[in-house]
Amino acid sequence: MxxxxxxxxxxxxxxxxxxxxxxxxVRLLVSRGITFPALTDLLRELYVNVxxxxxxxTGKEQTDSRVSLLTGIHRKEVRRxxxxxxxxxxxxxxxxxxxxxxxRWIADPAFTDxxxxxLPLPRTADGGAPSFEVLVSGVTRDLRPRAVLDxxxxxxxxxxxxxxxxxLAEAAYVPRGDGAADAQLYYFGRNLHDHIAAAVxxxxxxxxxxxxRAVHYDGLSKDLATRLEARAREIAMEALQQAxxxxxxxxxxxxxxxxxWNFGVYVYVEGNPPAPSAQPANRR
Numbered sequence: 001m002x003x004x005x006x007x008x009x010x011x012x013x014x015x016x017x018x019x020x021x022x023x024x025x026v027r028l029l030v031s032r033g034i035t036f037p038a039l040t041d042l043l044r045e046l047y048v049n050v051x052x053x054x055x056x057x058t059g060k061e062q063t064d065s066r067v068s069l070l071t072g073i074h075r076k077e078v079r080r081x082x083x084x085x086x087x088x089x090x091x092x093x094x095x096x097x098x099x100x101x102x103x104r105w106i107a108d109p110a111f112t113d114x115x116x117x118x119l120p121l122p123r124t125a126d127g128g129a130p131s132f133e134v135l136v137s138g139v140t141r142d143l144r145p146r147a148v149l150d151x152x153x154x155x156x157x158x159x160x161x162x163x164x165x166x167x168l169a170e171a172a173y174v175p176r177g178d179g180a181a182d183a184q185l186y187y188f189g190r191n192l193h194d195h196i197a198a199a200v201x202x203x204x205x206x207x208x209x210x211x212x213r214a215v216h217y218d219g220l221s222k223d224l225a226t227r228l229e230a231r232a233r234e235i236a237m238e239a240l241q242q243a244x245x246x247x248x249x250x251x252x253x254x255x256x257x258x259x260x261w262n263f264g265v266y267v268y269v270e271g272n273p274p275a276p277s278a279q280p281a282n283r284r
Contacts, residue, residue: 021196047071048081098157100139101148105168106241107248111135116245120165123149132166194262222271229269236265 029039051070056062067082068075105111105118110130113119123145125131136145149166152158161167198210220228243263 044073045081047073048078052082097140101136103244103248104139105135107245116241118168120161120167122165191264225269229267232267236267
């Protein structure tokens, strides 16, 4: 296992890990037609924004000169870019609604079997018994359950079994169909932000330290890497479902507030080019 460790406050030591971190992002940017000049414009705005809001001194007004000193950006540019406010990532309506309904379906004991698996649901039921209508109505009353069902059937999120009951096709929300691009990009920004933010907190020495670890093995055969990926998916889904059940139950009596919580996992496999040395790759 490896864990992000504290490092000296030396910017040069960040060059190599930053290059590795940014490489897949640059690949995405190039594939989507975002040029280097466009990226520099975005980075300039972010540098000013972070310096203005995250590095303000207590009891002192943040000045153009100090922001310029922190960022290396000319004061004229700082003056032009300041005051935009911290970036806000709005949740697409389809993401919020769908994820909340699925989260309830796989967490609420009324809609799961004794093993915690989501039950096939009738469209409607008498006396408030578990049904798709009751499930959806408990999350939102802005849409008719039939409209939600039609949307889910069309997008492959659910299907009808031989008993005409509605079966959840995916225990975790994987965006597909109309609106998928917006949903994927929303989670792309949210999940990577939170992972990087946790690692940054650990590096700069803020408290408390977040759990940010990974199990990794190098020098594997393709067959073993594929089998480990499949097993890791099973383990990850079990952990996510258990965390969702406990969070759903606890939130029913929570008074509410301004905090948010995110628990995520990832699995990645790739084929590395052979090392120049004839020695076998190290394993951990």
